[in-house]
Amino acid sequence: MLGLFRIVVGLLFACHGAATLFGVLGGPHGAAPHFAAWPGWWAAVIRLTGGALVLCGLGTRVAAVLCSGSMTYAYFDVHQAHAALPIENGGEPAAMFCWSFLLIAALGPGRWALASLVPVRRRPDAGGSGAGV
Template sequence: MEALEKSREYAIGLFRIVVGLLFASHGAATLFDVLGGPHGAKPDFAAWPGWWAAVIQLLGGTLVLCGLGTRAAALLCSGSMAYAYFVVHQPDALFPLENGGETAVMFCWSFLLIAVLGPGRWALAPLLRFRRRAGTRPIAPA
Protein backbone atom coordinates (compact mmCIF):
# COMPACT_ATOMS: atom_id res chain seq x y z
CA MET A 1 0.00 0.00 0.00
CA GLU A 2 2.86 2.39 0.72
CA ALA A 3 4.22 1.91 -2.79
CA LEU A 4 0.80 2.73 -4.24
CA GLU A 5 0.60 5.90 -2.15
CA LYS A 6 4.06 6.99 -3.31
CA SER A 7 2.98 6.62 -6.94
CA ARG A 8 -0.30 8.52 -6.43
CA GLU A 9 0.84 11.85 -7.93
CA TYR A 10 2.39 10.07 -10.92
CA ALA A 11 -0.80 8.08 -11.55
CA ILE A 12 -2.91 11.25 -11.35
CA GLY A 13 -0.52 12.98 -13.76
CA LEU A 14 -0.68 10.13 -16.26
CA PHE A 15 -4.47 10.00 -15.95
CA ARG A 16 -4.68 13.76 -16.59
CA ILE A 17 -2.40 13.52 -19.63
CA VAL A 18 -4.31 10.64 -21.23
CA VAL A 19 -7.77 12.11 -20.58
CA GLY A 20 -6.67 15.55 -21.83
CA LEU A 21 -5.13 14.07 -24.97
CA LEU A 22 -8.22 12.03 -25.80
CA PHE A 23 -10.53 14.99 -25.22
CA ALA A 24 -8.38 17.37 -27.28
CA SER A 25 -8.33 14.75 -30.05
CA HIS A 26 -12.14 14.79 -30.19
CA GLY A 27 -12.10 18.56 -30.59
CA ALA A 28 -9.39 18.46 -33.28
CA ALA A 29 -11.27 15.74 -35.17
CA THR A 30 -14.44 17.81 -35.19
CA LEU A 31 -12.89 21.18 -36.01
CA PHE A 32 -10.21 20.13 -38.50
CA ASP A 33 -11.53 16.84 -39.93
CA VAL A 34 -8.45 14.91 -38.75
CA LEU A 35 -8.01 11.67 -36.80
CA GLY A 36 -11.01 10.09 -38.50
CA GLY A 37 -13.07 13.26 -38.60
CA PRO A 38 -16.11 14.28 -36.57
CA HIS A 39 -18.52 11.64 -35.26
CA GLY A 40 -21.39 13.37 -37.04
CA ALA A 41 -21.67 16.22 -39.48
CA LYS A 42 -18.97 18.86 -39.18
CA PRO A 43 -20.54 21.87 -37.42
CA ASP A 44 -20.56 25.28 -39.09
CA PHE A 45 -18.35 27.99 -37.62
CA ALA A 46 -19.70 29.20 -34.24
CA ALA A 47 -22.77 26.91 -34.51
CA TRP A 48 -24.33 26.07 -31.14
CA PRO A 49 -23.62 23.66 -29.51
CA GLY A 50 -21.42 21.50 -31.77
CA TRP A 51 -18.73 23.98 -32.78
CA TRP A 52 -18.44 25.44 -29.27
CA ALA A 53 -18.28 21.96 -27.75
CA ALA A 54 -15.41 21.12 -30.11
CA VAL A 55 -13.57 24.30 -29.13
CA ILE A 56 -13.98 23.42 -25.44
CA GLN A 57 -12.74 19.91 -26.20
CA LEU A 58 -9.67 21.13 -28.06
CA LEU A 59 -8.67 24.01 -25.79
CA GLY A 60 -9.83 22.53 -22.49
CA GLY A 61 -8.31 19.14 -23.30
CA THR A 62 -5.02 20.79 -24.27
CA LEU A 63 -4.91 22.82 -21.04
CA VAL A 64 -5.61 19.71 -18.97
CA LEU A 65 -3.05 17.72 -20.96
CA CYS A 66 -0.37 20.35 -20.31
CA GLY A 67 -1.36 20.95 -16.71
CA LEU A 68 -2.13 24.65 -17.16
CA GLY A 69 -5.16 25.97 -15.29
CA THR A 70 -5.96 22.32 -14.76
CA ARG A 71 -8.73 22.55 -12.18
CA ALA A 72 -10.68 25.31 -13.96
CA ALA A 73 -10.23 23.72 -17.41
CA ALA A 74 -11.24 20.30 -16.07
CA LEU A 75 -14.34 21.75 -14.43
CA LEU A 76 -15.36 23.43 -17.71
CA CYS A 77 -14.77 20.18 -19.62
CA SER A 78 -16.76 18.21 -17.05
CA GLY A 79 -19.66 20.64 -17.29
CA SER A 80 -19.65 20.55 -21.07
CA MET A 81 -19.92 16.76 -20.99
CA ALA A 82 -22.72 16.88 -18.41
CA TYR A 83 -24.55 19.27 -20.74
CA ALA A 84 -23.92 16.94 -23.70
CA TYR A 85 -25.25 13.97 -21.77
CA PHE A 86 -28.42 15.58 -20.47
CA VAL A 87 -29.29 17.54 -23.63
CA VAL A 88 -28.17 15.17 -26.39
CA HIS A 89 -28.20 11.63 -24.95
CA GLN A 90 -30.51 11.41 -21.94
CA PRO A 91 -33.73 12.39 -23.77
CA ASP A 92 -33.37 9.19 -25.86
CA ALA A 93 -33.21 6.84 -22.86
CA LEU A 94 -32.30 6.92 -19.17
CA PHE A 95 -29.10 4.85 -19.09
CA PRO A 96 -25.89 5.59 -21.02
CA LEU A 97 -25.78 2.09 -22.53
CA GLU A 98 -29.21 2.70 -24.01
CA ASN A 99 -28.66 6.25 -25.27
CA GLY A 100 -25.05 6.15 -26.50
CA GLY A 101 -23.83 8.56 -23.82
CA GLU A 102 -21.07 6.41 -22.29
CA THR A 103 -18.29 8.64 -23.63
CA ALA A 104 -19.94 11.81 -22.32
CA VAL A 105 -20.45 10.26 -18.89
CA MET A 106 -16.88 8.92 -18.67
CA PHE A 107 -15.37 12.26 -19.72
CA CYS A 108 -17.67 14.16 -17.35
CA TRP A 109 -16.67 12.10 -14.30
CA SER A 110 -13.01 11.87 -15.33
CA PHE A 111 -12.70 15.64 -15.60
CA LEU A 112 -14.56 16.13 -12.32
CA LEU A 113 -12.04 13.81 -10.66
CA ILE A 114 -9.15 15.80 -12.17
CA ALA A 115 -10.73 19.06 -10.97
CA VAL A 116 -10.95 17.69 -7.42
CA LEU A 117 -7.55 15.94 -7.25
CA GLY A 118 -5.52 18.49 -9.19
CA PRO A 119 -2.96 17.95 -11.92
CA GLY A 120 -0.60 15.47 -10.26
CA ARG A 121 2.94 15.26 -11.64
CA TRP A 122 4.33 16.62 -14.89
CA ALA A 123 2.12 19.70 -15.01
CA LEU A 124 3.55 22.83 -16.60
CA ALA A 125 1.90 25.33 -14.23
CA PRO A 126 4.39 24.79 -11.36
CA LEU A 127 7.27 25.36 -13.77
CA LEU A 128 5.82 28.71 -14.81
CA ARG A 129 5.26 29.73 -11.18
CA PHE A 130 8.86 28.78 -10.31
CA ARG A 131 10.15 30.85 -13.19
CA ARG A 132 8.20 33.92 -12.02
CA ARG A 133 9.37 33.50 -8.41
CA ALA A 134 12.98 33.16 -9.52
CA GLY A 135 12.78 36.69 -10.89
CA THR A 136 13.16 35.92 -14.56
CA ARG A 137 10.98 37.98 -16.83
CA PRO A 138 9.98 37.26 -20.38
CA ILE A 139 11.94 39.30 -22.87
CA ALA A 140 9.80 42.25 -23.95
CA PRO A 141 9.98 43.50 -27.51
CA ALA A 142 11.92 46.76 -27.89
Protein backbone atom coordinates in the same frame (compact mmCIF):
# COMPACT_ATOMS: atom_id res chain seq x y z
CA MET B 1 -0.52 8.05 -11.47
CA LEU B 2 -2.85 11.06 -11.38
CA GLY B 3 -0.55 12.96 -13.74
CA LEU B 4 -0.64 10.13 -16.25
CA PHE B 5 -4.43 9.90 -15.94
CA ARG B 6 -4.71 13.66 -16.58
CA ILE B 7 -2.46 13.44 -19.64
CA VAL B 8 -4.40 10.54 -21.19
CA VAL B 9 -7.83 12.08 -20.55
CA GLY B 10 -6.69 15.47 -21.85
CA LEU B 11 -5.17 13.94 -24.98
CA LEU B 12 -8.29 11.90 -25.78
CA PHE B 13 -10.53 14.92 -25.25
CA ALA B 14 -8.34 17.22 -27.36
CA CYS B 15 -8.29 14.62 -30.15
CA HIS B 16 -12.09 14.45 -29.99
CA GLY B 17 -12.24 18.24 -30.40
CA ALA B 18 -9.75 18.23 -33.29
CA ALA B 19 -11.71 15.48 -35.02
CA THR B 20 -14.91 17.50 -34.77
CA LEU B 21 -13.43 20.87 -35.75
CA PHE B 22 -11.05 19.81 -38.51
CA GLY B 23 -12.33 16.43 -39.70
CA VAL B 24 -9.05 14.72 -38.79
CA LEU B 25 -8.48 11.53 -36.80
CA GLY B 26 -11.58 9.91 -38.22
CA GLY B 27 -13.79 12.92 -37.53
CA PRO B 28 -16.81 14.00 -39.56
CA HIS B 29 -15.67 14.33 -43.15
CA GLY B 30 -17.04 17.56 -44.59
CA ALA B 31 -19.51 17.97 -41.74
CA ALA B 32 -17.55 20.21 -39.38
CA PRO B 33 -19.79 22.60 -37.45
CA HIS B 34 -20.14 26.13 -38.80
CA PHE B 35 -18.09 28.81 -37.07
CA ALA B 36 -19.65 29.84 -33.74
CA ALA B 37 -22.67 27.54 -34.24
CA TRP B 38 -24.29 26.57 -30.96
CA PRO B 39 -23.63 24.06 -29.49
CA GLY B 40 -21.50 22.05 -31.94
CA TRP B 41 -18.71 24.50 -32.71
CA TRP B 42 -18.42 25.73 -29.12
CA ALA B 43 -18.39 22.18 -27.77
CA ALA B 44 -15.59 21.26 -30.18
CA VAL B 45 -13.57 24.33 -29.17
CA ILE B 46 -14.02 23.46 -25.49
CA ARG B 47 -12.92 19.89 -26.22
CA LEU B 48 -9.84 20.97 -28.15
CA THR B 49 -8.65 23.81 -25.91
CA GLY B 50 -9.85 22.35 -22.61
CA GLY B 51 -8.33 18.99 -23.43
CA ALA B 52 -5.04 20.63 -24.42
CA LEU B 53 -4.93 22.66 -21.19
CA VAL B 54 -5.66 19.59 -19.08
CA LEU B 55 -3.11 17.59 -21.08
CA CYS B 56 -0.41 20.19 -20.43
CA GLY B 57 -1.43 20.83 -16.85
CA LEU B 58 -2.11 24.55 -17.28
CA GLY B 59 -5.17 25.97 -15.54
CA THR B 60 -6.08 22.36 -14.94
CA ARG B 61 -8.84 22.74 -12.38
CA VAL B 62 -10.71 25.47 -14.26
CA ALA B 63 -10.31 23.71 -17.62
CA ALA B 64 -11.42 20.39 -16.11
CA VAL B 65 -14.56 21.94 -14.60
CA LEU B 66 -15.41 23.51 -17.98
CA CYS B 67 -14.81 20.20 -19.78
CA SER B 68 -16.89 18.31 -17.21
CA GLY B 69 -19.71 20.80 -17.60
CA SER B 70 -19.65 20.51 -21.38
CA MET B 71 -19.94 16.74 -21.14
CA THR B 72 -22.78 17.08 -18.64
CA TYR B 73 -24.58 19.29 -21.14
CA ALA B 74 -23.82 16.84 -23.96
CA TYR B 75 -25.16 13.92 -21.96
CA PHE B 76 -28.42 15.54 -20.91
CA ASP B 77 -29.05 17.41 -24.17
CA VAL B 78 -28.05 14.71 -26.67
CA HIS B 79 -28.18 11.31 -24.98
CA GLN B 80 -30.67 11.42 -22.11
CA ALA B 81 -33.67 11.91 -24.42
CA HIS B 82 -33.10 8.48 -26.00
CA ALA B 83 -32.97 6.34 -22.84
CA ALA B 84 -32.31 6.60 -19.12
CA LEU B 85 -28.97 4.79 -18.83
CA PRO B 86 -25.70 5.61 -20.61
CA ILE B 87 -25.38 2.03 -21.89
CA GLU B 88 -28.77 2.37 -23.57
CA ASN B 89 -28.41 5.87 -25.02
CA GLY B 90 -24.79 5.87 -26.24
CA GLY B 91 -23.76 8.35 -23.58
CA GLU B 92 -20.91 6.32 -22.06
CA PRO B 93 -18.13 8.56 -23.44
CA ALA B 94 -19.90 11.71 -22.24
CA ALA B 95 -20.47 10.22 -18.78
CA MET B 96 -16.90 8.92 -18.51
CA PHE B 97 -15.38 12.23 -19.61
CA CYS B 98 -17.70 14.15 -17.27
CA TRP B 99 -16.69 12.15 -14.20
CA SER B 100 -13.02 11.94 -15.22
CA PHE B 101 -12.75 15.70 -15.53
CA LEU B 102 -14.61 16.18 -12.26
CA LEU B 103 -12.03 13.92 -10.58
CA ILE B 104 -9.16 15.89 -12.15
CA ALA B 105 -10.75 19.17 -11.02
CA ALA B 106 -11.08 17.85 -7.47
CA LEU B 107 -7.61 16.31 -7.17
CA GLY B 108 -5.57 18.78 -9.22
CA PRO B 109 -3.06 18.18 -12.00
CA GLY B 110 -0.73 15.72 -10.26
CA ARG B 111 2.85 15.33 -11.45
CA TRP B 112 4.23 16.44 -14.78
CA ALA B 113 2.04 19.55 -14.99
CA LEU B 114 3.51 22.56 -16.76
CA ALA B 115 1.92 24.77 -14.11
CA SER B 116 4.45 23.40 -11.61
CA LEU B 117 7.22 25.01 -13.67
CA VAL B 118 5.66 28.47 -13.43
CA PRO B 119 6.66 30.27 -10.24
CA VAL B 120 3.73 31.40 -8.09
CA ARG B 121 3.82 35.02 -6.96
CA ARG B 122 2.54 35.50 -3.46
CA ARG B 123 1.19 38.83 -2.29
CA PRO B 124 2.80 40.16 0.87
CA ASP B 125 0.62 40.35 3.96
CA ALA B 126 -1.33 43.59 4.21
CA GLY B 127 -0.40 43.89 7.91
CA GLY B 128 3.31 43.80 7.18
CA SER B 129 4.44 41.64 10.12
CA GLY B 130 2.44 38.56 9.27
CA ALA B 131 1.19 38.29 12.85
CA GLY B 132 -2.50 37.68 13.38
CA VAL B 133 -4.72 40.23 15.09
